[in-house]
Amino acid sequence: xxxxxxxxxxxxxxxDLNQVLYCPPLLTSQQANWNNxxxxxxxxxxxxxxxHTMQQLTLEIMxxxxxxxxxxxxxxxxxxxxxxxxxxxxCPAYTSHWTWWEETISFTILTFKSLFWETIVGxxxxxKQLEFIPKWQIFDxxxxxxxxxxxxxxxxxxxxxxxxxxxxxxxxAVHLIKNFSVSKHYFPVYSxxxxxxxxxxVINYIEANLSEDIKLADLANIAGISCYYFCRLFKQSLHxxxxxxxxxxxxxxxKQLLKxxxxxxxxxxxxxxxxxxxxLSRHFRRLVGLSPKxxxxx
Numbered sequence: 001x002x003x004x005x006x007x008x009x010x011x012x013x014x015x016d017l018n019q020v021l022y023c024p025p026l027l028t029s030q031q032a033n034w035n036n037x038x039x040x041x042x043x044x045x046x047x048x049x050x051x052h053t054m055q056q057l058t059l060e061i062m063x064x065x066x067x068x069x070x071x072x073x074x075x076x077x078x079x080x081x082x083x084x085x086x087x088x089x090x091c092p093a094y095t096s097h098w099t100w101w102e103e104t105i106s107f108t109i110l111t112f113k114s115l116f117w118e119t120i121v122g123x124x125x126x127x128k129q130l131e132f133i134p135k136w137q138i139f140d141x142x143x144x145x146x147x148x149x150x151x152x153x154x155x156x157x158x159x160x161x162x163x164x165x166x167x168x169x170x171x172x173a174v175h176l177i178k179n180f181s182v183s184k185h186y187f188p189v190y191s192x193x194x195x196x197x198x199x200x201x202v203i204n205y206i207e208a209n210l211s212e213d214i215k216l217a218d219l220a221n222i223a224g225i226s227c228y229y230f231c232r233l234f235k236q237s238l239h240x241x242x243x244x245x246x247x248x249x250x251x252x253x254x255k256q257l258l259k260x261x262x263x264x265x266x267x268x269x270x271x272x273x274x275x276x277x278x279x280l281s282r283h284f285r286r287l288v289g290l291s292p293k294x295x296x297x298x
Contacts, residue, residue, distance in 0.1 A: 005050070005051040005052060005053070005096065006019055006020075006050055006051070006052040006053075007052070007053050008053055008054070008055050008094065009052050009053065009054050009055065010054075010055050010056070011038065011054050011055065011056050011058050011109065011111040012038035012056065012111060012113055014028070014030065014040075017040060017109070019050070019052070020049045020050065020052055021042060021044060021047070021049070021109075022047065023042065023043075023044045023045060023047075025040040025041055025042050026041050026042060026043055027039075027040070027041040027151060027154050027155065028040045028041070028154075029150070029154060029165065032153075032154060032158050032162065032165055033161075033162050033213060034162055034165040034166055034169060035113065035116065035162065035166055035215060035216075035217060036112060036113055036116035036120075036166050036169040036170060036173070036216075036227075037110060037111070037112055037113065037116070037150075037165065037166075037168075037169035037172070038110070038111050038112075038113060039108060039109070039110045039147070039150055039151070039154070040108070040109045041106070041107075041108045041109075041151055042106065042107055042108070042109070043104065043105070043106045044104065044105060044106075044107070045104045046068065046101055046102045046103050046104065047100070047101065048098075048099070048100040049097075049098055049099050049100070050098070051073075051096060051097070051098045052096075052097055052098070053094050053095060053096055053097065054091065054093060054094070054095070054097065054111070055093055055094070055114060056093050056111040056112055056113070056114055056117070057090070057091070057092050057093050057111065057112060057117070057132055057176075058090075058091050058093075058109060058110070058111040059088060059089070059090055059091075059108075059109070059110045059111070059143070060088070060089040060091070060107055060108070060109055061086070061087075061088050061107060061108045061110065061143065061144065061147050062083060062084050062085065062086055062087045062088070062105065062106075062107045063084075063086070063105070063106035063107060063108075064085060064086045064144075065084075065085075065106075066084045066085075066105040066106045066107065067082060067083070067084030067085060067103070067105070068082070068083055068084060068101045068102050068103040068104075068105050069081075069082055069083070069101070069102045069103075070082075070083040070099060070100060070101035070102065071099065071100045071101075072089075072097075072098065072099040072100075072136070073096070073097070073098045073099075074089075074091055074095060074096070074097050074098075074099075074134045074136070075091075075092070075095040075096060075097075075133070075134040076096075077134060079136060081137075083101065083105075084105065086139060086144055087136070087137055087138065087139060088138040088139070088140055088143055088144075089134075089135070089136045089138070090132060090134065090135040090136075090138065090176075090180060091134055092131075092132040092133065092134060093132075095134055108147050108151065110147060110150075110172075112169070112173060116169070116173075117130075117173065119226075120170065120173050120174070120226065120227070120228060121177075130177060130181050130182075130183075131181060131182040131183065132176075132180060132181055132182065133182060135180060138180075140179075142175055143172065143175070146168050146171065146172050146175075149168060150165055150168055150169075153165060156279070156282075157275050157276070157279065158275065159247075159274060159275060159279035159282070159283065160243045160246060160247055161213040161214060161243075161246070161273065162213050162214070162215050162216070163214050163215070163216055163219075163242055163243040163246055164243040166215065166216035166217070166227070167216055167231055167241060167242060167243055170216065170227045170228050170231060171228075171231065173228075174228050192236070193233050193234075193236035193237030193238075194223055194230075194233045194234060194236075194237045198222070198223045198224070199234075199237050199238075201222050201223070202219055202222050202223055202234070205218070205219065205222055206219070206245070206246060206249060207249065210246070210249055210250050210253055210272055210273045211270070211271055211272065211273045212273065213273075214246055214273075216230070216231070216242065219234075219242060230242070246273075247283050247287075248287065250272040250273050250274065250280075250283070251272075251280075251283055251284055251287045251288065253271075253272045254268050254269070254272045254280055254284060254292065255288070255295065257271060257272065258292055258295055258296045259296075261296075265277050265280070265281075265292045265293060265296075268280065268292065269281075277292075280292060
């Protein structure tokens with residue numbers, strides 16, 4: 001008797017993911033509080049998934065040194081070949097999908113939260129829907145680099161907070177729209193950065209909330225534009241990304257607080273928005289050239 005098809009799984013929900021992949025992931029963004037994307041990294045023995053559809057467009061990204069023979073059914077296509085070596089597979093939302101693979105492999109599942117996808121399409125393209133078709137044997141260095149950066153951020157404990165992952169998620173969504181959607185889309189180009197009064201409002205908000213988990217959507221709302229254009233215009237204005245600027249300002253605040261000898265370095269780290277002392281130390285040494293302790297004793 002054929003296995004039943006599991007319809008419309010939410011790939012940002014671990015309970016639904018576990019119905020497809022029985023082995024728990026090594027790493028997920030579940031605790032990262034990213035508003036726009038979800039990531040799960042696996043090292044999974046050979047297995048067979050049930051037939052299923054997914055609510056969201058989902059990427060499967062193989063690690064560079066993982067290889068296995070596999071078979072796959074996706075949207076009416078039947079594939080059988082040796083999978084691996086950084087290959088990327090794109091499965092559009094509500095596309096039937098089944099796969100079997102032979103050997104243990106390492107790969108990442110990355111998907112976009114539905115509300116974010118609807119928002120970015122509405123804000124940037126002024127439409128409600130995008131069309132993607134199933135694609136496989138994609139070798140895209142930008143996608144690989146983004147996924148590797150996101151995994152490294154999760155492994156480090158997300159020292160920049162939500163802003164880092166959300167910025168990369170927005171950039172990746174736009175890259176997929178430009179390069180893999182069925183229709184070509186026009187993205188307006190702006191070259192003058194944010195208006196000065198909007199930039200000042202954004203900077204004031206950042207300065208007032210350095211100890212908090214600053215969200216990309218909050219900064220974009222202050223500027224009155226989409227997250228995508230906010231990231232572009234902010235970088236044009238200050239020649240650094242929003243998350244780079246937040247880290248820079250947190251380190252500058254730490255330099256001031258370290259002069260107060262009654263504060264421990266761990267307290268300073270928390271007051272500046274770092275998850276713990278090691279996060280502060282890593283970024284402090286990178287930007288200042290000294291550890292917080294060395295700076296305090298200098």
